[in-house]
Amino acid sequence: MRTYKSNIRMVTARRMTLRTTVALAAGALVAMGSLPAALAQVPALPSGPVTINVVDVAGDLALTQDAFELYAKKNPTRISKFTFTKAPAPELPGKLKAMQAAGRADIDLVLTGVGFLGNAVEQGLLVKLLPEYSAKFPGLMNNYQPPAAKMQELAQGQGIEVVFMPAGPLLEYNPAKVKQVPTTAQELLAWCKANPNRLIYARPANSGPGNTFIMGLPYILGDKNPKDPVNGWDKTWAYLKDLNSCIEYYPTGTAATMKELGEGSRDMTVTMTGWDLNPRILGIVPKDFKVTPLKGMTWVNDAHYMVVPKGVAPDKLAVLLDVMAFMLTPEAQAYTYDKGYFYPGPAVKDVPLSMAPKESQDAIREYGRPEYEKWLTEFPHTQSLEPKAQVEAYRIWDQQIGAQKTK
Numbered sequence: 001m002r003t004y005k006s007n008i009r010m011v012t013a014r015r016m017t018l019r020t021t022v023a024l025a026a027g028a029l030v031a032m033g034s035l036p037a038a039l040a041q042v043p044a045l046p047s048g049p050v051t052i053n054v055v056d057v058a059g060d061l062a063l064t065q066d067a068f069e070l071y072a073k074k075n076p077t078r079i080s081k082f083t084f085t086k087a088p089a090p091e092l093p094g095k096l097k098a099m100q101a102a103g104r105a106d107i108d109l110v111l112t113g114v115g116f117l118g119n120a121v122e123q124g125l126l127v128k129l130l131p132e133y134s135a136k137f138p139g140l141m142n143n144y145q146p147p148a149a150k151m152q153e154l155a156q157g158q159g160i161e162v163v164f165m166p167a168g169p170l171l172e173y174n175p176a177k178v179k180q181v182p183t184t185a186q187e188l189l190a191w192c193k194a195n196p197n198r199l200i201y202a203r204p205a206n207s208g209p210g211n212t213f214i215m216g217l218p219y220i221l222g223d224k225n226p227k228d229p230v231n232g233w234d235k236t237w238a239y240l241k242d243l244n245s246c247i248e249y250y251p252t253g254t255a256a257t258m259k260e261l262g263e264g265s266r267d268m269t270v271t272m273t274g275w276d277l278n279p280r281i282l283g284i285v286p287k288d289f290k291v292t293p294l295k296g297m298t299w300v301n302d303a304h305y306m307v308v309p310k311g312v313a314p315d316k317l318a319v320l321l322d323v324m325a326f327m328l329t330p331e332a333q334a335y336t337y338d339k340g341y342f343y344p345g346p347a348v349k350d351v352p353l354s355m356a357p358k359e360s361q362d363a364i365r366e367y368g369r370p371e372y373e374k375w376l377t378e379f380p381h382t383q384s385l386e387p388k389a390q391v392e393a394y395r396i397w398d399q400q401i402g403a404q405k406t407k
Contacts, residue, residue, distance in 0.1 A: 042133055042135055042321060043315065043317050043318040044314075044315070045078060045315070045318045045319065045322070046315035046316070046318065046319065048077070049076060049077055049078055049079055049080035050078070050080060050315065050316055050319055051079075051080050051081050051083060052079060052081075052082050052083070052108045052109060052316065052319065052320065052323070053083045053085075053106060053107055053108045053109070054068070054082055054083065054084050054085070054108065054109045055085050055086070055107050055111070056085070056086045056087070056110075057086070057087050057088065057092055057110060057111065057112050057113070057115075057116045058089065058111055058112050058113035058208075058304050059086075059341065060113075060162070060163065060342075061084055061086070061111065062278075062338050062341045062342075063162075063163050063304070063335065063338045063341060063342050063345055064111065064162060064163070064327065064332075064336060065084060067326075067327055067331075067333075067335045067336070068082050068323070068327070069082065070331075070332065070335075071323055071326045071327075071332070075322075078319050078322065079319065079323075088206055088253070089112065089115045089116040089119075089205065089206050090115075090116075090119075090205050090206055092110065092116055092120075093116070093119045093120055093123055093125060096120070096125045096309050097125065099309075099311070100125065100309070100310055100311050103311070104311070105311035105312050107309050108308065108309075108312050108316055108320060109306060109307070109308060109320055109323075110306075110308075110309065111162070111305075111306060112304065112305050113211075113302065113303070113304055113305075114154065114211065114303065114384040114385075114387075114390060115204075115205050115206065115211055115390065115394070117154070117155065117158075117159055117305055117307065117387060118385075118386075118387035118388070118389075118390035118391050118394075119387075119390075119391055120158070120307065120309075121155075121156055121158050121387040121388075122387055122388055122391050125309055125310060126158040126159070126308060126309060126310060127158070127307075127308040127309070127310055127312065127317070128158055129157060129158060129159065129160060129307075129308065129321075130155075130157040130160075131157065132157075133321055136321045136322070136324070136325050137160065137324075137328070140152070140160075140328075143348045143349060144161065144347055144348055144349070145164060145346075145347065145349055147164070147166065147301050147381055147383075148161060148164035148301075148303065148347040148348070150301070150383050151164060151301055151303035151347075151384070152303075152347075153383075154303075154383060154384060154387065155305055155307075158307060159306060160305060160306045160307075160324045161304070161305050162305060162306050162324075162327050162328070162336075162347060163303065163336045163342050163345050163346070163347055164301070164302075164303050164342075164344075164345070164346070164347040165272065165274050165301070165302045165303070165342045165343060165344070165345070166273065166299045166301050166302075166376055166381060167208065167212045167272035167273060167274070167300055167301060167302035168212040168213070168216065168271060168272035168273065168300065168302075169209070169212045169213040169216035169217075169270055169272070169293075169294070169297065170270070170271050170272060170276065170291045170292065170293055171188065171268060171269075171270060171271070171291065171292050171293075171294065172261065172268065172269050172271040172275075172285070172289060172290070172291045173267060173269075173289065173290055173291075173292070174261070174264070174267045174268070174286075174289055175290050177198075177267040178191070178267055178268055181292055182292075182294070183292070184220075184294055184295050184296075185217065185220050185221055185239065185294055188243075189239065189242060191268075192243055192246040192247070193245070193246045195246075196246040197246065197247070197248040197266075198266055199246065199266065199267070199269065200247065200248070200249075200251070200260055200261070200266045200268075200269050201213055201247075201250065201257060201269055201270045202250060202252065202254050202256065202257050203250050203251070203252050203253075203397075203402055203406050204393070204394060204397050205397075205398065206252050206253050207251075207253060207254045207257075208254060208275065208302055209254050209257070209270045209271050209272050209275050210250075210254070210270065211302075211384075211390075212272055212300045212384075213270040214236065214240065214393060214397060215300045215384060215385055215393070216297060216298060217233075217235075217236045217239060217240070218232065218233050218235070218236045219296065219297065219298035219382070220294050220295075220296050220297055220298075221235040221236055221239060222235065222296075223235045223236050226298075226382075227386070227389060228389065229385065229392050230392050230396070233393075237396065237401075240397070240400075240401050241400065241401060244401055247405070248405070249405045249406070249407055250401075250402045250405050250406045250407075251406075251407070252406060252407070254275055257269045258275065258279040259284060261279075261285055261289070262284045262286065271291060273340075273343040273344075273372060274340055274341045274345075275341075276291050276340075276343075277339070277340025277341070277363075277364065277367050277368065277369075278338075278339055278341040278343075280367050281340050281363045281367045282339065287367065291369065293379065297379050298381065298382050299376070299380070299382070300382055300383075300384060301381055301383055301384065302342075302384065303347065303384075306324050306327065308320055328347070328348055330348065330351045330355060333346040333347065333348050334346070334351055334356045334357075335356070335360075337353060337356035337357075337360040337364060338360055339359075339360060339364075340363060340364050340367060340368070343364070343368075343372075344364075
């Protein structure tokens, strides 16, 4: 009997040693970032509610703040409150880098477009969410609309797409002032030179329409490689330099361009579906202003993402993962119709306008454009540039086009 019990104890000791060894090895793999996704574990939820600090660099709160607050209302044991602030996209990477170097984590969640995402991925500032925490997002890619799923791929696992828009580029103009509406890129250039300082667009690194405009031009102009701004955009950079001669200045954000368009100090700007609808719904731009595509255009689709800066505490990360999963439910996605700001808005399937708040339904039905349905099927679609290529495109534009005129 003693021998039998002794053997049992020896086997048990060996098993415990093996478990300890496996656990230590798994911990080491996690630390090195090489643990297989199937073994990664979602952190435990905190014992009490936490405050989540959200920074918006894309205007995304117009679409999502109500849904975030709904989560807080439904989960008072997890969230004490959200704090919401806004910041310019180009400034945030430097701020995050400084915070992380100092061991601080004052920002828990960033709502971003493709611009900041590209810079943040390039600089290694974000938590890798996928496939590490894919257990929180079952069927993620199948839940997205097909073109939205393509945009999720751009995040390289470091963000979760929350809203989607088949963006542009489009031209928006005052029909009382623009009698000969440009239909080609060359006609736009000729109109701009004949009407100096009447065309405006914002710095692409901080503007969805500006970003979409420069990414769409290589398709319109027939450039060598629309996905390579360094070696494939010869025609685009030459065109933008020529166009620069009749543009007074470049605002640092899109809102300023719409304000000037609406006030009459400019007659034309570049736009996207959402930036067409929303300023007209809000009365910033007159309701009767028109939009038009340029011949040969390709829709450059756009999206916003939820990303987590490195350094966030594990208990907060657990809540953030839960919040992000909630934001992809139809209930939350229905809020993203908003007032057309990121038209249509929902990134996931099966969220019709009828699910949106009545105010959103009424606004979009009144200010929407029937021609969008035709254009969305008439012209091909593509995704925004990969993050590294976006960083290069912004750098070249800043240096060669907007250096002396951005304000």
